[in-house]
Amino acid sequence: MLTYNKKVIQLPSEEKWTFWDFSFWGGSNPIEEWYQSLSEEGMFRFDSLLKVNHKTALPINWVQLKFLKGKLAKHRIWELRFFADGRQYRVLGNFGEDRKRAILLLGCYHKGGVYEPPDALEQAVKRARMLTERKATCYERPIKDDI
Amino acid sequence: MSDRSRTISKLKESAASRAAYIKGKLSVLIAAQLRALRLGSDTPKQEDLALAANMKQSRISAMETPGAVNFNLETLVRMAATLKVALVVKFVSFGEMLRWENEFTQDTFSPVTIEHDPEFICEPTPGPTLGAIRSSGLVGGFTEQQHSRGPYPLEAGAASALTPCQLTN
Numbered sequence: 001m002l003t004y005n006k007k008v009i010q011l012p013s014e015e016k017w018t019f020w021d022f023s024f025w026g027g028s029n030p031i032e033e034w035y036q037s038l039s040e041e042g043m044f045r046f047d048s049l050l051k052v053n054h055k056t057a058l059p060i061n062w063v064q065l066k067f068l069k070g071k072l073a074k075h076r077i078w079e080l081r082f083f084a085d086g087r088q089y090r091v092l093g094n095f096g097e098d099r100k101r102a103i104l105l106l107g108c109y110h111k112g113g114v115y116e117p118p119d120a121l122e123q124a125v126k127r128a129r130m131l132t133e134r135k136a137t138c139y140e141r142p143i144k145d146d147i
Numbered sequence: 148m149s150d151r152s153r154t155i156s157k158l159k160e161s162a163a164s165r166a167a168y169i170k171g172k173l174s175v176l177i178a179a180q181l182r183a184l185r186l187g188s189d190t191p192k193q194e195d196l197a198l199a200a201n202m203k204q205s206r207i208s209a210m211e212t213p214g215a216v217n218f219n220l221e222t223l224v225r226m227a228a229t230l231k232v233a234l235v236v237k238f239v240s241f242g243e244m245l246r247w248e249n250e251f252t253q254d255t256f257s258p259v260t261i262e263h264d265p266e267f268i269c270e271p272t273p274g275p276t277l278g279a280i281r282s283s284g285l286v287g288g289f290t291e292q293q294h295s296r297g298p299y300p301l302e303a304g305a306a307s308a309l310t311p312c313q314l315t316n
Contacts, residue, residue, distance in 0.1 A: 040157075040167040040168075041166075041167035041214075042171070044167055044170075044171025044172060045170075045171040045172075045174055045213055045214055047171070048171055048174075048175035048176070048248060049175050051175075051248060051249070052175050052176070052179045052248075052253060055251075055252045055253070055254070056252070056253045056254055057254055061182070061186065061254070063175060063178050063179050063211065063213060064178070064211065081212055082175075082213040082215075083212060083213065083214030083215045084171075084214050088212075088215075144151075145249050146151060146245075147151050147154055147155070
């Protein structure tokens with residue numbers, strides 16, 4: 001037990017990550033829309049992926065998290081990858097200002113070296129900027145530990 | 148009806164839904180276990196694990212991507228053997244699967260490898276083996292004369308000379 005001035009300090013590693021959906025101020029949630037387009041198996045897989053990763057302290061150890069390289073590296077955008085429905089889905093995200101907060105910016109898939117939608121990366125960068133400038137918001141995506 | 152209730156209804160009614168649920172969760176849990184085992188092993192790099200498992204590095208990467216590989220038992224056994232752990236395949240209730248998923252943490256998942264498994268550690272010590280003692284009639288077996296009299300008590304001190312490893316041989 002770690003204490004400071006006789007108070008117990010919670011070790012940072014005990015905190016879990018939270019995932020947040022990028023959303024427009026009008027109420028539209030493009031992450032949820034993308035999620036609803038998945039097959040049943042895809043939904044279960046994505047839910048499980050978030051559930052397993054939110055308990056893993058370091059994102060570098062998350063299941064299938066890859067940081068983008070090259071020109072987009074400076075935006076610190078990453079991809080969570082999984083297969084379903086015959087596709088390699090990629091959920092683009094970045095980390096929020098608050099501790100242990102992961103923002104899901106856009107859901108897409110990747111085939112033959114091409115993203116679908118083709119401007120997925122540019123959209124993700126734009127959405128990250130919108131959040132920074134408070135031109136968009138985000139809502140927490142609950143971890144489904146009851147199903 | 149809540150989303151959860153709708154999902155549960157579907158699971159109860161449809162084998163296809165149940166299969167989707169199982170595949171969805173297992174694919175992530177297997178990938179996470181493999182990743183955790185690899186990072187904690189003597190071969191933390193995918194290239195090294197691939198060499199040890201006689202596979203390509205791309206295959207290891209695919210196995211750690213949920214849904215990328217349709218695992219068969221042979222592949223799982225091969226990976227377990229390479230990583231020096233065992234494998235259990237067990238049919239369970241949906242509640243038990245959910246509990247396993249909720250309790251699973253990649254950071255703390257580290258089953259003991261066979262070299263450190265107390266059940267499989269056997270330090271050789273000098274002294275008579277159980278086989279030798281049995282054939283002498285001291286433990287477990289009887290000479291014909293002793294059989295007629297009943298069980299022959301273990302000679303005092305004989306048991307203490309035997310290590311747990313020897314007693315089980």
